[in-house]
Amino acid sequence: MTPTDRPERPLEHHVLDPATEELLATVPSTTVAEVDAAVVRAKEARRVWAALAPADRARGLRRFAAAVDAEAGELARLEVREAGHTLAGARWEAANVRDLLDYAAGGVERLTGRQIPVPGGIDVTLLEPLGVVGVIAPWNFPMPIAAWGFAPALAAGNAVLLKPAETTPLTVLRLARIALDAGLPEHLLQVLPGAGAVTGDARRTEPT
Template identity: 45%
Template sequence: MAPAGRKKVLFKLAELIEKHALELAVLGVRDNGTELNMALKAEPGSAAGTFRYYAEALDKVYGEIAPTDPGVLGLVHKEPVGVVGAIVPWNFPLMIGAWKLAPALAMGNSVVLKPAETASLTLLRLAELASEAGLPDGVFNVVTGQGAVAGEALALSMNVDVLVFTGSGGVGRRLLEYSARSNLKRCYLELGGKSPNIVFADAPDLKEAAKVSAMGIFRNSGQVCVAGSRLLVEESVHDEFVETLSQHAAALRVGNPLDLSTDVGAVNSLTQLTGNLGFIDSAEAEGNTIALGGNRILEDTGGYYMEPTIVTGVKPTDRLAQQEVFGPVLGVTSFKTDAEAIEIANNSIYGLAAGVWTSNLGRAHKMVRGVRSGVVHVNTYGGADNTVPLGGHKQSGNGHDKSLHALEKYTDLKTAWIKL
């Protein structure tokens, strides 16, 4: 299909997502427990914007003419890679699915997408809307099933040219093994994080920093890849800041995600909830202090809910400082100097996101340079649109979602060397 045709289809799909936004959001909430107010913006709202962004971009991507000898014409073509396999998680399936699907389709590829087994409703509905928008049959395919069956088959397929994945490091490693066992397909992996949120005593507004930091870990019950799950606070303001943060966290209403007054929704599954509570047990065993929460909330809905939890006295080597919880659990560590803050922040196998709160512009730039992560927020936490990339350093993965840089994953370069 010509670029103009692809553009028309993707714009139409964006319109249909917006038209069915409430339906899509409710489908997702019923699957994964995200609070509805957040789901509306983060799922259909974000997805529609993503499809529109890549629809606008796709006919601005050109090949090149190389500066060669006058007797030779060197052309660099940009071609679709072919078939893209995409495996997406349960926390924001529509948003993250769009991050993979929109640039892949924009570059002229076909996609086989496998949702998480606990959250497939929005992506199945998206496939119906894509067909209604005019996407040809077979160009976008949703295959549901267990990761060990459907996901493995997709990763081992000799007909899949590129594999993109968001999820755990353990599964990411298996996908690389499957690539080696099959056709050496390229694998782009976003594997989560243990993101440090660093608060200096000279933050512009410590009360605002506490409020934003609370939502940076507790929204969607902490089930966010870039969640600021490690709070590093300068020693001189540690106690004051933790007290203010605890007040904000304690005021959050946890409950039925379809209730519009809910601030924090449900944990995705009993397995996830049990894992979250296991971190509380290990924190207590390592001598940490449970400053707030730490318990399951029993709701009449029968779902899985957990109190926003703050754990203080966490040492950089403790389990809570090293392993991703993916739940509403915040570990707090104090520091004295800039160098110590950077050392603690980088003492992790992950490098997805970070935050820095300071009024010192020089310090802010030094922290952005010094902290090894794909995103560093300054005097905020969370946010960013399609104009900037999202990708991890270290064991948080490789490649980037969002921005024009994402197109590189779905494009092959071909040189034509023509003697004149």
């Protein structure tokens, strides 16, 4: 089989319990074209999100944090099954996601610029969102490491595309649903499961 004959990606990925090898879920794999489409959706969601007053973004993140707290038990049990963690450790991870969101919410209204004196005037610097941020989360601590990336990015007014490890996509997929249910704009936090050689390496030719 030549490189050009290879399929672009497997159509789906099987998520297994590492302790029992039981099939937990079958998750569709994201294609390069689907990554491009997700970027377009994220750009639109980011415009809505970044245009909000800082206090409104902070309130949205606090709602997200409260919703994570309310579902911490479910998230922990899911993390145990897909990542093989202890239940106590997984509960800490869910609580850490909540705390990261609360911490990021507290910083939204403090993302201020600076005025630097220069000869003949002042130099004004403003902090603005980057646009669409890509976050890649590993398999070993899927929930908190993902939140280390998406919480500050959302706080700063960005949209996030999150690529989880192939073996542990379930908790972050659930977090994206919780974010939507908590009132964050649709497509602001998108999870793109798939192979690293396809989804993780995807590049857009257009600026975001």
